[in-house]
Amino acid sequence: MARKINKKCLHCAGLDIESASEIHGELGDGCWNPKICRRRRSHYRNRVENNAKRRQARKLGGTSRKISVTVEQPIVAMVTFYKQERKDALLHAVSAAVWQGDTQLAVIEPVHCLGWTPRQVRTYLERVLVKLNEEYRIDNFAQMLTKHPTECPIEACPLASSN
Incomplete structure (x- = not known):
């Protein structure tokens, strides 16, 4: 089963890094951890695209290969x-x-x-x-x-x- 979305992290991912560290840093609610938060914010910002890629790979059975076709461009x-x-x-x-x-x-x-x-x-x-x-x-x-x-x-x- 998938992990639940942390609403606080989802909201934080939409902020710029300075605002996020200010709100959630030492002067804020104290949940900011630079070792974890940078990666987590990236995950939350790109989760829609990443999930779509994962779904597409599953649909193709995980074995997709690229085929290139040369085309004479006019x-x-x-x-x-x-x-x-x-x-x-x-x-x-x-x-x-x-x-x-x-x-x-x-x-x-x-x-x-x-x-x-x-x-x-x-x-x-x-x-x-x-x-x-x-x-x-x-x-x-x-x-x-x-x-x-x-x-x-x-x-x-x-x-x-x-x-």
């Missing part, structure tokens, strides 16, 4: 639009990247599009695709991402959250 281009989610929001910036699997092969640096008409944006993206076709034989964007303007990676951007 080279794809992704375009990122920096704009707010409103339908009438103006496009703030646009960038693109070329990927093969989880490896980034190239980046088209982001450019601000403030004041651009939809036709100018289309023309710019067509020029990007011409360049990508020359380099990687890519003739369309595989995926289009939308990010908020505060995530704009351009250093001089007044809306970027990191500035």
Whole structure:
């Protein structure tokens, strides 16, 4: 039969280490033991994931083996639009990247599009695709991402959250 969950330890695991040692240390209720508590706190924080792994291993009979299959990853281009989610929001910036699997092969640096008409944006993206076709034989964007303007990676951007 499984051991009962200690509610005090479960609560303590959710606290940061300083707060936990203060509340349960010498000035608190005195139950803090650094030799035991660090491991126990880790156990309580990760118990859901650890129990799921154990259940999965039991389901597989404890004899699971990993099989790897090599896959030829295609080279794809992704375009990122920096704009707010409103339908009438103006496009703030646009960038693109070329990927093969989880490896980034190239980046088209982001450019601000403030004041651009939809036709100018289309023309710019067509020029990007011409360049990508020359380099990687890519003739369309595989995926289009939308990010908020505060995530704009351009250093001089007044809306970027990191500035």
